[in-house]
Amino acid sequence: MAERLTRQESRRRTRGRLLEAAAELFAERGVNGASVEQIAERAGYSRGAFYGNFDGKDALVAELLAERTRREAEEVREATAGAATRAEAFDALRAWNRERARNLESWLALRMELLLHAIRTPELRPLLAEREQAARSALAEGVRRELDRDGAAPPADPAFLALIAHALEDGLLIQRVLDPAAVGDEAVVDAVELLLRSWTALGGEAAEEGGT
Amino acid sequence: MAERLTRQESRRRTRGRLLEAAAELFAERGVNGASVEQIAERAGYSRGAFYGNFDGKDALVAELLAERTRREAEEVREATAGAATRAEAFDALRAWNRERARNLESWLALRMELLLHAIRTPELRPLLAEREQAARSALAEGVRRELDRDGAAPPADPAFLALIAHALEDGLLIQRVLDPAAVGDEAVVDAVELLLRSWTALGGEAAEEGGT
DNA sequence: GTTTTCTAATACAAGACTGTATTGGAATTC
DNA sequence: GAATTCCAATACAGTCTTGTATTAGAAAAC
Incomplete structure (x- = not known):
């Protein structure tokens, strides 16, 4: 049941989830209205993960x-x-x-x-x-x-x-x-x-x- | 040259200028991206004037x-x-x-x-x-x-x-x-x-x- | 001309957001 | 299986924003 993910896959998945969460929040509150923290939180990660995967919003x-x-x-x-x-x-x-x-x-x-x-x-x-x-x-x-x-x-x-x-x-x-x-x-x-x-x-x- | 403005006129003018400045800034940076302070400043007033004329953004x-x-x-x-x-x-x-x-x-x-x-x-x-x-x-x-x-x-x-x-x-x-x-x-x-x-x-x- | 009323400026406290630096714990390599 | 590399969580300092409370000064009323 616990599929082992390679690091690349894991990273890709993290990025994907962050993008998806961002899309939702942008639609709800606008690009400016959605904070990095909210995006990370909805994706199930922390701000550190966000900045590790993207240079910024x-x-x-x-x-x-x-x-x-x-x-x-x-x-x-x-x-x-x-x-x-x-x-x-x-x-x-x-x-x-x-x-x-x-x-x-x-x-x-x-x-x-x-x-x-x-x-x-x-x-x-x-x-x-x-x-x-x-x-x-x-x-x-x-x-x-x-x-x-x-x-x-x-x-x-x-x-x-x-x-x-x-x-x-x-x-x-x-x-x-x-x-x-x-x-x-x-x-x-x-x-x-x-x-x-x-x-x-x-x-x-x-x-x-x-x-x- | 110095037309005396009645209070009503003055207030109306202030409101108009604030609205105009807000329109400019909203177009430039978005509603969320423009702060009350920026709006007031561009209109030539202070934040106090803004809150005196509007209940908020x-x-x-x-x-x-x-x-x-x-x-x-x-x-x-x-x-x-x-x-x-x-x-x-x-x-x-x-x-x-x-x-x-x-x-x-x-x-x-x-x-x-x-x-x-x-x-x-x-x-x-x-x-x-x-x-x-x-x-x-x-x-x-x-x-x-x-x-x-x-x-x-x-x-x-x-x-x-x-x-x-x-x-x-x-x-x-x-x-x-x-x-x-x-x-x-x-x-x-x-x-x-x-x-x-x-x-x-x-x-x-x-x-x-x-x-x- | 004095008093009252109202408009706008300033000061302040509380909260939010950002980006970075540090740390713990996985995955890969040898 | 030990070392290394990488990913993500947490902590922190600094900045910006908001809304209110106070204050100075102009306009209106008497």
Whole structure:
């Protein structure tokens, strides 16, 4: 029952627990509102352990930010990778969103906390900017493909269309937290679906204008 | 030169300066990161003055939140009130956005700080929720009217369309701060304009389907 | 012009947070 | 199995923050 852990494993586990506890506390009280002591305590360690594993709170925040952005990108990629049709892809996204909705507030709070921290910490910004760019260009490719499949011309630069879809995610999440009754579980996916149809209509109309 | 201020005026001015200084500092360092002393100092007063005018930092945050949401709603209303045509309204919004873009980062940081604070402070949430609802329903009315003017049926519940437009604002601001190069000055207005055209196309298509 | 009322500055006590230095006890190496 | 290396707990000094209590000075009332 007592699995022997190698030192490396033990250390990794300690770091992981500290990161997790920090994420929770950041969501609850903010980065500035959570003390090193509280983080260590919730993780089940002491302050000494914290400083042994991280150079300080800022270093932990940086690592948390990197970890979260990486993991989220992975999850979306995995969720949509297996989808053959557009409907399947949307279904997969819906499922992913539902999953996330269960901890929406703390999720959004953590995202906003990390965003703010990145805004205020110049050396962290490239990290976030890069990940956002990647998300946008993947989305742009998807939009282009889907419109093309329906025989519609993009009614604007696909990069701009992707930006809209991408931005909607954050914006709708915020609205949802502020007013859960007005924003359904699947608003994000529904909205993107609607936009895609709208753009198809606009692009198709333009393309068929000459023919009709 | 030395205008005599009545006590009321003087007090009001002190409060205003404290609120302004707090807004700056909250944007820079976060609500938790700004101490009462720093706020008082930047405003040109001492801590005693602060506690004489507010019950504490939380009370100041609440007042700041109320003031900002009220003021913003007013500004948008004023900006669009004078517009006779849709183009004029969009132009007015563009101008308003350009104005705001000059302090974009601190503006967004403050909004996010206040949002987070509201998320974590149950008694503050109704305040924000109410204002967001009002904004959405005003927007819904506008969307309905514009689509109607073009003879298009709303392709979805106008409330949902308004939600999308409204959410885009926050989302695009976030993207813009993270990656200014990828998001133009007028992305918000451009996006809403595009959406309106798209929905017209979709709604018009649906409406004319039987006729064609 | 004197008294009263109110605003803002200063002083103070209590508590919290940080980072480091030291110590005890495991895991690895020989 | 002894020595060494590493991890985490505890102790400590210093700084910062908060809220209140006291005090000086200006404005309002008479």
